[in-house]
Amino acid sequence: MKVLPLLGIFALFPTAKSITASWPAGIVEYCRERGQMAQQVNGAWKCVMVSDICSPSEDFDTFHRDRDTGKWGCCLKGYRVENDACVLPSPKCPPCTPVPTGLCKSSVCSEAMQSFKLERLLRQAFAECFPHDEVHLDSFVRYHLNSLEMSINLFEKIHQDEQLVRRERQSQPSSPGRDGWDCSLDRSPCKWLSLENNSHPKRLISTGHEKMILPNPNMQLPHYVYPFDMWVTNVGGGDLTLYINGKEIIPHGSGVDFLxxxxxxxxxxxxxxxxxxxxxxYGSCSPNNPCVGREVVPWTRGVSNKRSGQQGEIDVSQYNTDLVLTIAITEPTSEQYTIYADGKEIGSTHGRLTLGKDKYSTDHINRVNVGSGAAGALRSIANDGFWGSFKIPRGTRKIKISDEDSNYDFAFEYRLDKACTCGSD
Structure with missing residues (x-):
């Protein structure tokens, strides 16, 4: 729809007119200093706020009277006017073709995202937070609309991936060598654990044509150094390019994994x-970070009872598969534990893998309170606590966690996952 003639716009406001002469001395400068302009309204001189007909995030060519509100306004850039309402053109998706980005959603979801009502509700709810700055209000609203759509796209992609993997599993002939493991059947590399609590993704804002520093895993820390090889996996469907010291990182064959x-x-x-x-x-697979498949036991608190002669114990007799035990010292990270499988020592907790053989030295324990639970365990692993991940062979009945240098009871967090072998990747 074309823009109304300029005179037509002024006709919308018959009681307010700008006077170009005969104003009191200094009033123009006074109003300008306040970021306003002088106008005579109903016979009285006033400084009035000056605002654009359309905000910077809106398209002037979409100026129209909204069919729902009856008010004049513009549509956001990228929208168009149909039947006196702002609508976002639907993406063209080939029929019966999976869309990995999740941008082709159900009609109900698309209509909700395209509705001008959602934006209007956000503006009404937060207008008081930006009383003097419409530009920042526009940015705030646009940011949250983008975040909402990106979150919907992410969950749509997760659903599509699950359906794809399920179909591929069903089409695979069963074989002893493949039965029981739950690694990715696409081209993604095998991985160790996700370092974000509840595998909650980190959001990367748009950089435009510029570059920004990638946030570090888990809790943001100054002067962070990656403690072991890590995969950065793009799960949001947007474009992503990574650089180290200005050199572009070539992604893995999956196209979404960067080492x-x-x-x-x-x-x-x-x-x-x-x-x-x-x-x-994600941690990259290594002898110290075994590849994991399906989760068996989520992060769980383990304790000792030395008064009854017990160290920390985990019963695994009910599992008829190879396992991966991951253990992390939480709360104040001040101890080192030795792990036994049916009485046989299989390893000890350690610090960051970049320390090499020195990783077992307790001099490198970062003695901080990382908290407890899953969040504390992952923070300990990602941020210089003491931890370890160990293969537990099929048939093991009991795992013992021992702190032989102390007579005090201790607590830790552990989890169990199925061991995974994904070929050469």
């Missing part, structure tokens, strides 16, 4: 994304 080597300084890792996206950090 950051151990010892990399976080401030040297930059990203570029015009659309914005979401990411997850």
């Amino acid at each position: 950051i080597p151990a010892g990399t300084i976080a401030d040297d890792v930059w990203y570029e994304s015009q659309s914005g996206t979401m990411i997850l950090f």
Whole structure:
């Protein structure tokens, strides 16, 4: 729809007219200093707020009277006017073709996202937070609309991926070598654990054509150094390019996984994304970080009872499969534990893997309170606590966690996952 003639717009406001002469001395300068302009309204001189007909995030060519509110306004850029309402053109999706980005959603979801009512509700709810700054209100509203749509896209992609993996599993002939493991059947590399609590993705805002520093895994820390090889996986469907010291990282064959080597300084890792996206950090598989498949026991608190002669014990007799035990010292990270499987020592907790053989030295324990539960365990692993991940062979009945240097009871967090072998990747 074309814009109304300028005279037509002024006709909308018959009681307010701008006077170009005969105003009191100094009134123009006075109003200008306040970011306003002088006008005579109903016979009285006033300083009035000056605002654009359309905000910077709106398209002037979409100026119209809204059919729901009856008010004049503009549509956000990228929208168009249909039947006196702002609508977002629907993406063109080939029929019967899976859309990995999740941008082709159900009609109900699309209508909700395209509705001008959602934006209007956000503006009404937060207008008082931006009484003098419409530009920042526009940015705030646009940010949350984008975040909402990106979150919907993410969950849609997760659902599509689950359906795809389920169909591929059903089409795979059963075989002893493949039965029981739950690694990705697409081209993604095998991975260790996700380092974000509840695998909640980190959101990367749009950088436009610029670059920004990639946030480090888990809790944001200054001067962060990656403690072991990590995968950065793009799970949001948006575009993403990563750089280390200005050199572009070539993604894995999956197209969404980027490897950051151990010892990399976080401030040297930059990203570029015009659309914005979401990411997850995973440990890369190694002898110290075995590949994991399906979760068996989520993060659980373990305790000792030395008064009755018991160290920390975990009964695994009910599992008829190879397992991966991951243990993390939480709360104040001040101890080192030795792990036994049916009485046989299989390893000890340690610090960051970049320390090499020195990783077992307790001099490197970062004695901080990381909290407890899953969040505390992952914070201990990602941020210089003491931890360890160990393969537990099929047939093991009992795992013992021992702190032989202390007579005090102790607590820790542990989890169990099925061991996983994903071929050569």
